Amino acid sequence: MNIKNFAVSIFRIAQHFVNRFIISKSTPITYQISIIFSLVFFATICIACSSEDRMFKEDSLEKDRLSGIKVDGVVQRPDFILQDTKGNSFDFQQKTSGKVTLLYFGYTNCPDICPVHFSNIAAALDQSPYEVRNGVEVVFVSVDPKRDSPQKIREWLDFFDTDFIGLTGTYSDLEIAQNAAGTPAAFVSEVYENGYSIAHAAWIFLYTQDDLLYLKYPTGTRQSEWAHDLEALVLQN
């Protein structure tokens, strides 16, 4: 039997099956309509189930279901002083003490990780209640002082949220800050014709109200996960 005959035989069986059990030219309209409704129901269930709890905010906030990675041991909120986007000195430990704080080291020319992280955090906070938005400090430390002036950092952060805090400093101050946070210092990784890229830690550190490092968030944390975790940590203290 060649392929053509085989295909034709298979088709004949399928045709018989469809005509006999599913639908033929004489299938009544009520049956057709019921199939349409079943199809719509099936499609709705499929989309709803596959998106799990990501579509709408969850009713229950559970601290044991946090998406961030728990930090072993006791790590204190770091102590460093940098310059904010208004040019004033900013004592990180003192200014953020007692609040849920997200700390990130990046740079504004970053093509992917930094803008996606900040866009997702901003969107998650935007969907959160006022108490949560008010209870979270988001701090961005630029590790590229050569290109990132305080004004440029401010403009970049304002794309996401005008309440986000931007910090910068000299290379040595930035190294001290990164060491204090327990992350390796960023460095120039590749030089292009008209610029360079910087290798930096992609983690976001989360400090809780007790001034301890509680969680670390990798690249790929979803908006729904941010919204859930921040709400759980702020409201359940």
Add this chain to the structure above:
Amino acid sequence: MEVSWWCSARPVSWSWDPQFFPGIWIVMLCIIGSYIFVYIKSSKKNSSLDREIATNKEKLSFISGWLLLWIMTDWPIGVLGSGYLLSAHMLQYVIYSLVVAPLLVGGISKPMISYYKDLWIFIPIRFLISRPFICFVVFNIVLAITHIPYFTDILKPLQLGQMLIDVLWISAAMLFWSAIGSFDDQSDVSLARAQKLLYIIGITLLPTIPGAFFVFSDFPLYTTYEFATRVFNGLSAREDQMYAGLIMWMGMTPILLIRLAMAFFSWSESESRRAGTID
């Protein structure tokens, strides 16, 4: 210059520098090549026929459908839709399903297919086309499956996955529009017209269900678009998803209105012709 077989979602930032996709070019050339081949072959076989194998209107319909298909699949819309903007993905879907497919189907004349319809490979297609309801179901199953986040997020980063989505969309839509065209063979013109309109209203209304999920969801549904770098500053993944939902809702409406207007004028023309004959 970047060269890949087909568009796919990649973890790189968006750039307006042109990208080249030989796979898309080959498929597009195969489509137009097949049309020209069938046209020439049918013309030779039909040399005794006093009319042309395809009218200018039919040729124009096929060529405009083919050009639009290319524009929607290739850079930049294809690249945007495959990995950066859900709204571009949705625009592709609406144009493929409601504009490209009917144009391509409308460009294939009856004399062109008359010599090939008995080929064994076309037997299942003929079987399906003669059952519009099955084509309608296939069209909507393709719509549902290709918009389930789990499958979409798996397929989008793969070049063959994105190619599969494109092929499924256009094939299901062409099957549906061919089946709609098969109503013209019925003897009862009014019934045929009413059935055609019912099916067109059906495919216009059903996509509003996934559209509602996009518009009312608090968070992005697809990781592909959530973690894509932003194309336009200020357009978040959530807003992009909302626009995609609106395209699904609103994009279908003009097509439906055009179809309804066409049906109305054709009915009014046939009525006045009949009145003239009676007079």
